[in-house]
Amino acid sequence: MRYVPIYCLRDGMKLGRNIYSSDGVTLLSKDVRLTDEYIKSLEKLGVNGVYIEDTVSHDIAIKSVISDELRVQAVKSIKGIYNDPTNVSNSIATVENLAKSIICEILNNKNIMVNMVDIKTFDDYIYSHSVNVAVLSSVIGMAMHLDSTKIEKLTASALLHDIGKVFMPKDIVNKVEKLTKEEEKLYRSHPEKGYRYIKQHYTVPVTTYVGILQHHERYDGYGYPDGKRGEEISKFGRVLCLCDAYDNLVSERPNKKAYLPSDAIEYIMANNGQIFDPKLVKIFLRRVAPYPLGTILKLSNGERAIVIGNNEECSTRPTVRNLENNTVYDLTYDKKLKNVTIIGVENI
Numbered sequence: 106m107r108y109v110p111i112y113c114l115r116d117g118m119k120l121g122r123n124i125y126s127s128d129g130v131t132l133l134s135k136d137v138r139l140t141d142e143y144i145k146s147l148e149k150l151g152v153n154g155v156y157i158e159d160t161v162s163h164d165i166a167i168k169s170v171i172s173d174e175l176r177v178q179a180v181k182s183i184k185g186i187y188n189d190p191t192n193v194s195n196s197i198a199t200v201e202n203l204a205k206s207i208i209c210e211i212l213n214n215k216n217i218m219v220n221m222v223d224i225k226t227f228d229d230y231i232y233s234h235s236v237n238v239a240v241l242s243s244v245i246g247m248a249m250h251l252d253s254t255k256i257e258k259l260t261a262s263a264l265l266h267d268i269g270k271v272f273m274p275k276d277i278v279n280k281v282e283k284l285t286k287e288e289e290k291l292y293r294s295h296p297e298k299g300y301r302y303i304k305q306h307y308t309v310p311v312t313t314y315v316g317i318l319q320h321h322e323r324y325d326g327y328g329y330p331d332g333k334r335g336e337e338i339s340k341f342g343r344v345l346c347l348c349d350a351y352d353n354l355v356s357e358r359p360n361k362k363a364y365l366p367s368d369a370i371e372y373i374m375a376n377n378g379q380i381f382d383p384k385l386v387k388i389f390l391r392r393v394a395p396y397p398l399g400t401i402l403k404l405s406n407g408e409r410a411i412v413i414g415n416n417e418e419c420s421t422r423p424t425v426r427n428l429e430n431n432t433v434y435d436l437t438y439d440k441k442l443k444n445v446t447i448i449g450v451e452n453i
């Protein structure tokens with residue numbers, strides 16, 4: 106199986122995974138052959154790519170960090186909460202249970218390197234984004250060796266981090282053009298609005314709502330709402346800022362193309378110590394694969410190869426299989442390949 110961006114999909118390709126709507130409805134099932142019609146509909150929905158099965162990737166099994174069932178259930182529940190945040194007692198129990206289920210599945214999954222790109226539609230963006238930030242935060246929280254209660258609170262905070270957007274006009278949240286100064290000011294109030302709402306209505310630990318308040322603070326002090334810097338920002342705020350940024354970067358938006366995971370990771374490295382906490386960036390690089398399984402790479406020796414393995418010790422040098430002669434190379438440990446570099450990602 107491998108991920109193929111929407112603009113590279115062709116009639117006849119076989120789908121490798123189900124595609125769901127935010128209501129949990131299966132839009133297209135695994136094994137379906139794509140048609141031009143299907144591809145056009147996916148494009149209209151804002152899907153930036155899908156997983157396919159083909160001859161070059163038939164032996165590559167990509168395991169998502171959490172199961173499809175849990176992801177579908179989580180997106181559906183988050184949609185319910187964001188659309189009716191007044192149903193307080195039901196909401197907090199749902200969030201806490203979701204956080205526990207996400208953590209439980211991640212703990213049962215031995216390989217917790219994130220190798221999967223999430224499939225989102227424009228309409229569902231805020232809900233699936235919240236679930237993705239929760240999954241990433243949970244993975245990072247575990248790698249930070251936080252205790253289980255803290256990881257639960259962090260995951261709950263991630264699920265609710267953008268709830269403040271519910272209290273602002275939809276045309277600002279979804280605006281494609283550049284926001285005016287006034288709109289920008291209003292948009293930037295969403296962490297505070299979310300924080301105030303949760304603090305007032307939910308009985309949740311302080312760390313949970315402080316994470317919501319601080320998810321747009323920057324390590325160098327140029328973020329919002331309070332311009333806090335470094336460790337003045339809570340641990341939760343720093344983790345959410347990093348996971349939120351990564352998921353935004355790799356997602357297609359009406360006003361921006363999706364970054365490749367490798368480009369998103371390069372952006373994070375470039376902003377290490379400015380936007381992001383360097384200690385967390387280090388952890389992130391060990392847990393999120395810049396070249397997920399199934400990515401086709403162009404190598405500096407002229408060969409094309411597909412990623413078949415990743416290791417957290419050196420995530421930028423995966424194990425690959427040559428597409429022409431099927432030779433397998435471990436770019437981290439194979440001495441003959443020390444001078445060979447990855448010069449690009451190829452989408453076919």
Ligand SMILES: [Fe+2]
Nearest residue numbers: 266267320321
């Ligand atoms: Fe936000």
